Amino acid sequence: MKNIPWQERPENSKEVMWRxxxxxxxxxxxxPSSNSIFNSAVVAFEDGFxxxxxxxxxxxxxxxxxxxxxxxxxxxxxHDPIVMQxxxxxxxxxxxxxxxxVVFIEDRYWITWCNGYxxxxxGIAYTFDFREFFQCENAFxxxxxxxxxxxxxINGKYAMLSRPSDNGHTPFGDIxxxxxxxxxxxxxxxxxxxxxxxxxxxWQCTKIGAGPIPILTSxxxxxxxxGVINTCNGFRYAMGAALLEENAPEKVRYRTKPYLLSPSVxxxxxxxxxxxxxxxxxxxxxxxxxxxxxxxxxxxxxxLAFGKLSEVVxxxxxxxx
Ligand code: BMA
Numbered sequence: 001m002k003n004i005p006w007q008e009r010p011e012n013s014k015e016v017m018w019r020x021x022x023x024x025x026x027x028x029x030x031x032p033s034s035n036s037i038f039n040s041a042v043v044a045f046e047d048g049f050x051x052x053x054x055x056x057x058x059x060x061x062x063x064x065x066x067x068x069x070x071x072x073x074x075x076x077x078x079h080d081p082i083v084m085q086x087x088x089x090x091x092x093x094x095x096x097x098x099x100x101x102v103v104f105i106e107d108r109y110w111i112t113w114c115n116g117y118x119x120x121x122x123g124i125a126y127t128f129d130f131r132e133f134f135q136c137e138n139a140f141x142x143x144x145x146x147x148x149x150x151x152x153x154i155n156g157k158y159a160m161l162s163r164p165s166d167n168g169h170t171p172f173g174d175i176x177x178x179x180x181x182x183x184x185x186x187x188x189x190x191x192x193x194x195x196x197x198x199x200x201x202x203w204q205c206t207k208i209g210a211g212p213i214p215i216l217t218s219x220x221x222x223x224x225x226x227g228v229i230n231t232c233n234g235f236r237y238a239m240g241a242a243l244l245e246e247n248a249p250e251k252v253r254y255r256t257k258p259y260l261l262s263p264s265v266x267x268x269x270x271x272x273x274x275x276x277x278x279x280x281x282x283x284x285x286x287x288x289x290x291x292x293x294x295x296x297x298x299x300x301x302x303x304l305a306f307g308k309l310s311e312v313v314x315x316x317x318x319x320x321x
Pocket of ligand 1: 098099169273296
């Protein structure tokens with residue numbers, strides 16, 4: 001991938017991942033209607049990048065908006081939300097849409113998001129051009145969040161991570177993987193990863209959820225995820241990583257005991273929901289080993305963090321639970 005957004009590790013930093021010095025890259029009022037723009041997804045597209053952005057409007061209605069960028073940092077986000085046409089179903093009801101993920105598989109871009117259908121569940125749509133979008137059947141029954149597709153079929157089937165949950169601010173939650181022959185019917189549900197014991201890794205002891213599209217490495221799928229601790233001041237969201245077996249992603253090989261990034265700068269600690277780092281997308285350039293992760297900060301803005309993929313993999317192996 002040419003022109004992946006990038007900044008070298010600061011000289012005084014020994015961290016495995018570091019923040020872009022110009023964060024946040026998307027401010028809360030980047031479009032006229034927005035109260036906040038945060039948990040959002042981007043991919044390489046044509047000679048630049050495209051994305052699907054979570055913008056909550058000033059009535060605090062949650063919706064997803066398309067956007068385009070030449071450099072992955074400066075974004076033009078459409079002023080109107082994505083309008084869905086019918087994909088593989090007539091039933092495209094949606095009370096709200098949030099926390100999108102985007103991936104290119106075979107011949108098109110697939111979008112998954114948390115779709116309001118009598119409670120949160122996983123919506124699926126596809127697009128070829130980020131102009132026309134076609135909504136498909138919801139993947140699961142409510143209640144579910146954090147639906148994240150793998151970028152290729154596994155054993156001949158589409159594969160998706162998800163996090164069954166409840167109707168509210170879920171105080172629990174583990175990651176599962178499900179499979180589908182056709183992007184419509186999902187089954188063969190397997191547990192991947194549960195919350196960690198409080199005494200061992202408290203930042204991920206309350207709930208966890210997959211973040212960006214997993215990246216295939218020589219050590220298996222790198223799954224970046226968020227982990228939550230319930231503190232006396234509410235939930236705190238940090239970011240970690242796990243390595244899953246390539247042909248059996250329900251098998252976890254390694255999983256970070258320490259977090260990779262946790263809320264520690266003002267735009268992550270202060271906002272509509274304080275203390276949230278919520279990764280939803282990653283870009284990777286194989287040649288240069290560069291990894292760029294997009295995350296929602298404090299449910300208000302979008303930030304960018306960097307690392308070297310091989311170092312994140314090594315860190316995950318050497319610091320595993
Ligand atoms: C989760 C989701 C995310 C949000 C997070 C922190 O339940 O609603 O969209 O970033 O809470 O508020």
